[in-house]
Amino acid sequence: MHLLFVHQSFPAQFGPFAFRLANRPGWKCTFVTKAEVPAPIVRGVPIVRYALKGGATERNHYTSRSFENAAWHTHAVYEALAARPDVQPDVVVGHSGFGSTLFLRELYPNAAIVNLFEYFYHVAGSDMDYRPEFPTTPLDRMRARNRNATILLDLDHCDVGYCPTHWQRSRFPAEYQHKLEVVFDGIDTNLWKPAEERIGEIAGASIPPGKKVVTYVARGFEAMRGFDQFMKAAKILGDRRSDVIFLVIGSDRVHYGGDLKHTGGKSFKEFVLSQGDYDLSRFVFTGPLPESALARVLAATHLHIYLTVPFVLSWSMLNAMACGAVVLGSDTAPVRELIEHGRTGLLADFQDPEAIAAAAETVLKNPAEFRPLGSAAAERIRDHYSLDVCLPKFDRLIERWSSAPSPAPSPAPSPLTQGSP
Numbered sequence: 226m227h228l229l230f231v232h233q234s235f236p237a238q239f240g241p242f243a244f245r246l247a248n249r250p251g252w253k254c255t256f257v258t259k260a261e262v263p264a265p266i267v268r269g270v271p272i273v274r275y276a277l278k279g280g281a282t283e284r285n286h287y288t289s290r291s292f293e294n295a296a297w298h299t300h301a302v303y304e305a306l307a308a309r310p311d312v313q314p315d316v317v318v319g320h321s322g323f324g325s326t327l328f329l330r331e332l333y334p335n336a337a338i339v340n341l342f343e344y345f346y347h348v349a350g351s352d353m354d355y356r357p358e359f360p361t362t363p364l365d366r367m368r369a370r371n372r373n374a375t376i377l378l379d380l381d382h383c384d385v386g387y388c389p390t391h392w393q394r395s396r397f398p399a400e401y402q403h404k405l406e407v408v409f410d411g412i413d414t415n416l417w418k419p420a421e422e423r424i425g426e427i428a429g430a431s432i433p434p435g436k437k438v439v440t441y442v443a444r445g446f447e448a449m450r451g452f453d454q455f456m457k458a459a460k461i462l463g464d465r466r467s468d469v470i471f472l473v474i475g476s477d478r479v480h481y482g483g484d485l486k487h488t489g490g491k492s493f494k495e496f497v498l499s500q501g502d503y504d505l506s507r508f509v510f511t512g513p514l515p516e517s518a519l520a521r522v523l524a525a526t527h528l529h530i531y532l533t534v535p536f537v538l539s540w541s542m543l544n545a546m547a548c549g550a551v552v553l554g555s556d557t558a559p560v561r562e563l564i565e566h567g568r569t570g571l572l573a574d575f576q577d578p579e580a581i582a583a584a585a586e587t588v589l590k591n592p593a594e595f596r597p598l599g600s601a602a603a604e605r606i607r608d609h610y611s612l613d614v615c616l617p618k619f620d621r622l623i624e625r626w627s628s629a630p631s632p633a634p635s636p637a638p639s640p641l642t643q644g645s646p
Contacts, residue, residue: 227254435468437468440522441471444513476513542563
């Protein structure tokens with residue numbers, strides 16, 4: 226069985242599956258990506274790199290730039306693989322939204338096309354209108370509708386798709402949901418696991434004995450991941466308790482949303498810090514951490530706060546749960562799928578920093594009382610979201626479709642007769 230994984234980044238969502246399958250007898254995995262990879266083969270997975278020859282510019286309509294970029298990526302993937310006739314996959318697995326698999330039926334007419342679908346954009350009841358203090362423009366909303374164009378092409382083109390969570394699947398049009406299964410990316414519970422280790426030092430900063438540690442993790446400090454709400458709640462909590470230190474892990478970047486339209490030229494972190502009188506001696510901004518270091522932090526934290534608008538769920542929340550952390554999450558739909566309040570974690574209103582701080586203070590008054598929530602969270606990840614559970618689901622999906630013939634094209638419609646509507 227030869228699987229071809231297609232993603233702009235590497236290893237991204239496909240790494241956990243690709244690395245395990247590549248070392249299984251009788252299986253081969255190849256990964257095509259735009260990312261710079263340090264070696265031609267990584268953990269048994271050969272790498273094929275593609276290079277863009279163009280992309281959207283300001284001359285393209287604002288609402289169509291995502292589609293223009295997708296077309297360039299799609300063609301670049303095609304060209305890179307056309308130059309590699311030795312790559313002959315049984316199944317192509319690609320990340321939808323970039324359109325990277327769309328032209329590969331031309332190269333591999335007998336291969337099954339499987340797409341990972343993360344998100345379908347909505348302009349109401351979604352990430353776009355959840356933060357009224359950061360309003361979107363009519364043009365932003367028009368752009369969101371156009372961003373679905375490539376996704377819709379992939380939904381039509383693929384043999385089958387899958388989504389990481391049930392909530393994410395529910396966001397897709399009903400007429401396509403029959404093609405979508407639910408398979409999470411898989412958490413490596415050999416890495417992300419509970420441990421009895423006190424945090425003594427992190428990023429060069431010492432954590433004195435007796436300090437309560439509260440963690441926040443995000444790839445980028447941005448409104449969609451509630452960085453500003455976390456900071457407000459942290460200030461309230463810090464003013465009430467002198468024994469708390471906040472470890473803030475991630476980058477001062479905006480990956481999602483239009484935050485920088487509202488910050489007057491500042492980064493979102495700078496903008497947030499300028500809005501309040503923060504005692505920064507209570508905060509340790511570590512930057513991104515290696516996975517092994519982050520796992521140790523999450524296993525030792527007294528409380529982990531995870532906030533998100535209704536959007537794609539972050540790996541960091543599941544990693545924290547797998548490490549046995551007590552997680553205080555935002556009471557939003559994607560979080561509620563994993564956290565049952567009072568059983569596998571706690572929930573608080575995303576829009577209410579006071580409520581977030583109050584819930585956090587309750588935990589920090591007696592951390593031992595809440596440790597069973599962390600244990601239940603770790604058990605939930607092991608039982609339902611671990612790589613050992615998710616990989617067999619992915620196996621079944623791949624094996625079923627690798628032996629299934631690709632659907633025949635629909636017959637062309639009859640020409641309309643004169644006078645037809």
